[in-house]
Each structure stands twice: as C-alpha cells, then as structure tokens.
Amino acid sequence: MSHNNKIGIYKGIIQYLLDATNYPLQRIANLSNSPIAYLQLIYHHNRLPQNRSVELNLLKLFIVFIDMEIKREQKAEKLFPADMH
16 A cells, blocks of 8 residues: 555544544544654654554554444434434
C-alpha cells in the first residue's frame, strides 16, 4: 500500500475518533497507547512515525469504537424495534 494511502486511512481514523467522541487528540493518543507526537505527525504533518505500532494501536481503537456502535445499535433495536425501521 502506498505511503499516501496509509496516511489518508490513519488520518481518517483519527478524524472519526475525534468526531465520534469529542475527545481531544491527546485523549485519543492515550486511548490508543500511542505518544501524542505520533498522532500529531500523522494528523497534522502527513507523516508516519518510524514506530509502526501506532498503526496497529489506531486500528485496534477504531475497532473497539465500531464494535461499541454496533452493540449500541443492536441494543436500541431490541428495546425499540419499530423505531429502527
């Protein structure tokens, strides 16, 4: 995968997490077990850090949030089945 594509994906994940949670970038860094400098490098400077673990950490956090959304929707559907359709 090209470098620019990866940056676009990770910037998109960061933006999604910022929008979905209203957390600051520092909190996203903490939740992903990544240094804030690494997320700033991606989000503000369009560069990937040499430490590749930040990529996996962002993906893991993204999966957790998507899983939470799905479970919340499923719970709402069970409680209010007519409202979901």
